[in-house]
Amino acid sequence: MGDIHWKMLQVGAWDECQYRRVLAAEENVDFRIHVENQTRARDDVSRKQLRLYQLYSRTSGKHIQVLGRRISARGEDGDKYAQLLVETDTFGSQVRIKGKETEFYLCMNRKGKLVGKPDGTSKECVFIEKVLENNYTALMSAKYSGWYVGFTKKGRPRKGPKTRENQQDVHFMKRYPKGQTELQKPFKYTTVTKRSRRIRPTHPG
Structure with a gap:
């Protein structure tokens, strides 16, 4: 023992x-x-969220357009090339952005140039969505850290190495196209009330 x-x-x-x-x-x-x-990290397991909206450029006063391989920020509100399908991971705020009309993806190549690509599986077509203190949104390349999607006042793309988070050139606002509602319905909370005690009816004896 x-x-x-x-x-x-x-x-x-x-x-x-x-x-x-x-x-x-x-x-x-x-x-x-x-x-x-x-x-x-990419989340390839969870269900993706798909949004349809426009990205309004703070500098050009217009919307981002995916014109096939060419990218600009000269789109008017409701322009068919400015309507973007945005696939959002449920964790990590990483997005892939595709032109609804052309089905080309917004991407940033190794030189920092914004280009449209028919295949969006490359990490060059993935961006980290950052909500700034001024309520604008910035899109940083997931592959080239510190490089952002940005445009000049004339709506021409800026190269990634010349962009900074605090520049107005990289600030965008999400806007739904005219007459367009959100693709995915917002989550609704169900109000649960305390169940009242059931009172049985009394029958005359």
Whole structure:
């Protein structure tokens, strides 16, 4: 019995030591790094959310257009080339943007140039959506960190290396086309009320 009791104590001491090591490791984990890494990772498992809207450029005063391989920000409200289908991952704020009319994807190549591509599977066609303090949205390349979708006052694309998050050139506002409603219905909360006690009717005896 003495040997068995001693072995049980040894096992208990080993388990406690391992437990303390796990706790110490968890205390040293920087959760912010974990969130940033998860944000940059593609989510290929969860259901995608599909939106239809326009992106209004703060500098040009017009909307982004996907004109096949050519990209501009000269579209009027309701312009068919300015209507964008935006596929959003449910985690990570990463999006792929496709022109509804041309079915070409908005992409950024290794030189930082905005181009349209028929196939949007490349990481060059993935952007990280960032909501800024001024309520505008910026789109940073998922492949080339620090490079943003941007346009000049004339609606011409800016090259990624010449863009910064605080520049008005990279600020956009989401707008639905005229007469167009959201493709996906917003989530509705169901109000649950406390169930009242049922009172049985009394019958005359």
